[in-house]
Amino acid sequence: MEQHAELEAQVDRWRGYVQRRRAISTADVEELEDHLRGQVADLQATGLDDEESFLIAIKRLGNLDAVSREFAREHSERLWKQLALVPDGPDDTGSPSWRELAVVLGLAVGAGLAVKAGAAWITDENALARNVGVLVVPFVAAYFAWKRRLTVPVAAALVAALAAVAVVVNVYPFARGGSTEVLTVVHTPVVLWLLLGLAYVGGRWRSDRGRMDFARFTGELAIYLTLLALGGGVLIGLTFAVLAALGVDLEPVMEDWILPFAVPGALVVAAWLVEAKKNVVENIAPVLTRVFTPLTIVMLLAVLVVLLSSGGLADVDRDLLILMDAILVLVLCLLLYSISARDPLAPPGVFDALQLVLVVAALAVDAVMLTAMLTRIAELGSSPNRVAALGLNVLLLVHLVGSAWLTARFLRRQAGFATLERWQTRYLPVYAAWAAVVVVAFPPVFGFV
Missing domain, CATH: 3.30.750 (Transcription Regulator spoIIAA)
Structure with missing residues (x-):
């Protein structure tokens, strides 16, 4: 077997x-x-x-x-x-590079126009925040639908799912600035991103390798977006400085035109760069994971010590709990990216042991967080924010426990690396399902407040 x-x-x-x-x-x-x-x-x-x-x-x-x-x-x-390995031959299977570049630039401009039009039509800032992902992600999905040549049934299912999300975020009668609206703003991009994964893998979401490729793509996309943001920020800053010295104020142009086109356009261009320059990032991915894994371990241990020495867990500040959740999600992303960048055929090594330390440290922090949340719910009662945070931390706990167990078995050579990899990829849809529950079910359950 x-x-x-x-x-x-x-x-x-x-x-x-x-x-x-x-x-x-x-x-x-x-x-x-x-x-x-x-x-x-x-x-x-x-x-x-x-x-x-x-x-x-x-x-x-x-x-x-x-x-x-x-x-x-x-x-x-x-x-x-x-x-x-056979001799090189002419590559006539792909589209000419100029054609793909034209498609990418067209979609990038389209995403900017969609955001610009949305900002003009939707005057309510909260409603616009709910719709930003709905306006931008379809253009990235369209690139992969074109790149992968999706079949009609898969493309139709993807369009229907995106449309359903758009209907939910616009039809629900949210109380302005209410908790369920904020939760929808936060969780809608998660749902949309997992729908994007359907386009990325060509409709084969059941494929473990496809889901791991999408996890790797997400990490590489973050790298390229960071590089584009840094380079674009420097370019815009220098331009502003020069024109300001000449008495020209570009701030209105920045707010009305540059940002609405640059940010969504950068997402499309970054997705294309991941595809076009994949080997470049793969060369530095192992280095990045080996640098940030030990640093993250130190950060988690320091945070754990501070949490345990701060006194009663019920008194932990709400904003601190939110920050800790963000840190745990960041740790999960690092774990996934590290696993996706690892050679699956290599034997267990020191870095795998460091990964186990990272997971155990994250488990300890998550356990403290869960205790604090349960204490707050017992004393203050339930609310949309508390229930959503509790659900996320329970999901993280299960994911981390499974990862720690399988990593330990891999280090003892009792299980292959493929088993650990499959656990990561098969658990990803659970987060999408929970995000969908928060977006679709939480508002009516909690009265849209």
Whole structure:
């Protein structure tokens, strides 16, 4: 069973690579996979084991399609590179780079126009805050729908889900500035981002590899957005300084035109950069995770000491609890990105032990947070904010416990890394489901206050 599981994992990795790196339709990928599986089955019938069958099948498929050649080259540490690597040939499977760039720039401008139009039509700032994600995310999803050539049923389901979110955030009679409205503003981007994942993986959300690729994409997107923000900030600052010295005030232009177009446009452009320059970020991803993991451990331990020495947990400030939740979510993102950047075939090492320390420290902080929240609810009663925070911390607790257990088993060589990876990817939809509950169910349950 373990051998067949490894075969399925290899096929899943191959398929995820094909969908991520080449602009071919889902139907074409399925046809390639059927061909690959047929080759594997024929080779197994001759008495070869799973690994040997997969290696030879990849070689044969590599001779037929340039995708397998690139897949073998990128995974150079694996034995079957030597079997699948074939001479370079002309790349005629993808769209010309100029065409893709034109699509990206068009979508970036479209996202800016949508935000600009939304700001003009929606005069209520709170209502605009609820709709920002609804206005921008569809343009990023459209890029991946075009890139992955989504099938009509998947595209229709994605459009229907996005439309449903838009209806909910605009039809509900929220009390202005109420707790349920604030929760909707915070949780709607989570729902939209997980819907974007459906477009990113080409509709194959059940694929563990696809979900892990989306987790990696999210981390790399954050890196590119940060770089774009820093570079754009410096450029705009210098421009403002020069024009201010000449007596020209650009602040109105900044508020009315630059920000409405630059921020949503940067999101679309960053998504394209992740796709176009993927190998560049992959080279620095392991370095980033190894730098920030020990620093995060130190931060968590310091926070834990302060929390435990601050006295009664019921007196913990509400804003502090919110900040701690943000820190735990950041730790979870770091954990996911670290796992996505790790070589799945490498044996356990020191960094894996550090990951376990990180998870255990986060578990301790989360336990203190849960205790504080339960104490506050017992003394002050329930509210939308308290119930939402409690639910999130329970989800984090389960996720961290599972991660700690599987990491410990991996370090003791009692389980493979693939098991830990699958736990991460299969738990991600739970967060999307909880965010959807907060957006859809909380407002009517708590009277839209």
